[in-house]
Amino acid sequence: TVPETVIAEKIEGKYEDGILNIVLPKLEEVKGISKKIEIS
Numbered sequence: 001t002v003p004e005t006v007i008a009e010k011i012e013g014k015y016e017d018g019i020l021n022i023v024l025p026k027l028e029e030v031k032g033i034s035k036k037i038e039i040s
Contacts, residue, residue, distance in 0.1 A: 005027050006024045006025065007025045007026070007027060010025045011025070
């Protein structure tokens with residue numbers, strides 16, 4: 001299994017010259033939007 005932060009549908013693997021390369025693309029981190037509110 002893979003963590004929820006990995007896009008499972010886009011996992012790639014390649015075996016070449018005795019080396020296994022696996023790519024696990026991560027979801028982009030969603031950052032909250034901040035808004036300045038003035039209080040009188």
